[in-house]
Amino acid sequence: MSSAGSAFEAAWARRERVAPRPDAPGLFLALAPMDGVTDWVYRDLLTDLGEGRSGISLCVSEFVRVTRDRVQPQVLRRHCPELDHGGRTRAGVEVFVQLLGGEPEPMARSAALAAELGAPGIDINFGCPAKTVNDHDGGATILKTPQRVEAIVSAVRRAVPLDRPVSVKIRLGWDGSERLAEIARAAEAGGGSWLTVHARTRLQLYRPPVDWAALAKAREATRFPVVANGDLCTVDDLRRCAEQSGCHAFMIGRGSMGRPWLFRQARGHAEPELDPPRYRELLHEYVARMQAGGAPERAALGRLKQWLRLGAPAFAEVDALFQAIKGCAELEPALAILSSPDPRAPGRPPRRASPAPAVATAPASAP
Numbered sequence: 001m002s003s004a005g006s007a008f009e010a011a012w013a014r015r016e017r018v019a020p021r022p023d024a025p026g027l028f029l030a031l032a033p034m035d036g037v038t039d040w041v042y043r044d045l046l047t048d049l050g051e052g053r054s055g056i057s058l059c060v061s062e063f064v065r066v067t068r069d070r071v072q073p074q075v076l077r078r079h080c081p082e083l084d085h086g087g088r089t090r091a092g093v094e095v096f097v098q099l100l101g102g103e104p105e106p107m108a109r110s111a112a113l114a115a116e117l118g119a120p121g122i123d124i125n126f127g128c129p130a131k132t133v134n135d136h137d138g139g140a141t142i143l144k145t146p147q148r149v150e151a152i153v154s155a156v157r158r159a160v161p162l163d164r165p166v167s168v169k170i171r172l173g174w175d176g177s178e179r180l181a182e183i184a185r186a187a188e189a190g191g192g193s194w195l196t197v198h199a200r201t202r203l204q205l206y207r208p209p210v211d212w213a214a215l216a217k218a219r220e221a222t223r224f225p226v227v228a229n230g231d232l233c234t235v236d237d238l239r240r241c242a243e244q245s246g247c248h249a250f251m252i253g254r255g256s257m258g259r260p261w262l263f264r265q266a267r268g269h270a271e272p273e274l275d276p277p278r279y280r281e282l283l284h285e286y287v288a289r290m291q292a293g294g295a296p297e298r299a300a301l302g303r304l305k306q307w308l309r310l311g312a313p314a315f316a317e318v319d320a321l322f323q324a325i326k327g328c329a330e331l332e333p334a335l336a337i338l339s340s341p342d343p344r345a346p347g348r349p350p351r352r353a354s355p356a357p358a359v360a361t362a363p364a365s366a367p
């Protein structure tokens with residue numbers, strides 16, 4: 001067995017243990033940042049599953065855009081209200097603040113501020129494929145020049161206390177994975193603590209195929225941990241990705257919308273593949289918490305639809321819910337659909353809304 005394969009087997013053998021870092025004993029399963037989706041309400045809800053034993057190792061905030069100046073404290077707090085609660089969700093899972101920008105100095109100053117405000121770590125976004133972001137020198141465009149990756153990571157690393165990790169999130173490259181080893185070495189040389197790679201190029205956006213095998217190029221070129229990301233939607237996907245990439249640490253994004261209990265399943269907890277009433281109840285809880293946090297109805301409806309849209313590929317029942325709700329212009333009929341029994345996804349009345357979470361101080365709308 002290769003050493004990469006045995007690293008996975010070792011992590012898998014202790015998978016019930018939640019590794020807080022990709023190089024810690026146990027299995028590392030991070031919740032991916034998803035702008036407009038994984039806000040603090042979502043992070044709180046998911047890390048609360050299993051009575052706080054969700055299986056999630058770490059969360060990363062939606063990206064905070066850094067341009068010419070240091071970001072303002074209120075912007076950091078809006079993206080990451082957990083900063084006022086020790087940088088953790090209610091269940092105690094750490095939330096790294098993610099920064100996106102192309103200039104080392106303002107990135108470094110923003111990272112220093114985030115650390116001062118209590119961020120347990122900083123994640124740097126070099127993966128965003130949005131045209132407007134790329135046209136303004138941010139996200140995946142930086143991958144075209146690995147020296148810039150190194151300069152930004154190194155400036156951030158120097159600005160943040162050494163006990164706070166600085167992780168780096170990238171794609172395979174701009175238009176191919178030929179320079180992935182070079183980019184990974186640049187992130188490591190800059191002092192990055194680990195590298196998360198979404199196994200697609202920028203030009204691919206979210207189109208198939210995901211190329212888990214290409215992640216080996218980053219892993220073999222460096223000594224720091226490489227975290228695999230992209231289309232990890234089932235426990236079997238984790239195993240297959242490990243086989244192809246040699247990675248033993250993972251980040252899960254859209255898969256969590258179809259299977260919110262995936263992190264627990266991966267750790268060996270007995271969870272059904274899909275439990276429609278429980279899934280619907282979770283969606284009700286999501287809306288209730290958003291509203292308790294002050295989200296306007298339209299924002300809550302938009303996020304509910306976004307959850308179902310991203311979760312729809314997982315199960316016909318989730319797709320059926322999305323199809324039924326996507327045309328709703330108001331929140332109330334959408335909630336009625338969630339509550340109404342349906343032969344394919346039988347519902348039951350929602351549980352009473354839980355009290356506002358401890359961090360319910362910030363607007364729940366997209367930052």
Ligand SMILES: Cc1cc2nc3c(=O)[nH]c(=O)nc-3n(C[C@H](O)[C@H](O)[C@H](O)COP(=O)(O)O)c2cc1C
Binds near residue numbers: 036037063128169198
């Ligand atoms: C709606 C949406 C928003 C995203 N926002 C971010 C973001 O703010 N920061 C980031 O690094 N990646 C972002 N991503 C990328 C994800 O973190 C992840 O890399 C990608 O979705 C692939 O993983 P998955 O197949 O598990 O979802 C976003 C993805 C989606 C679908």
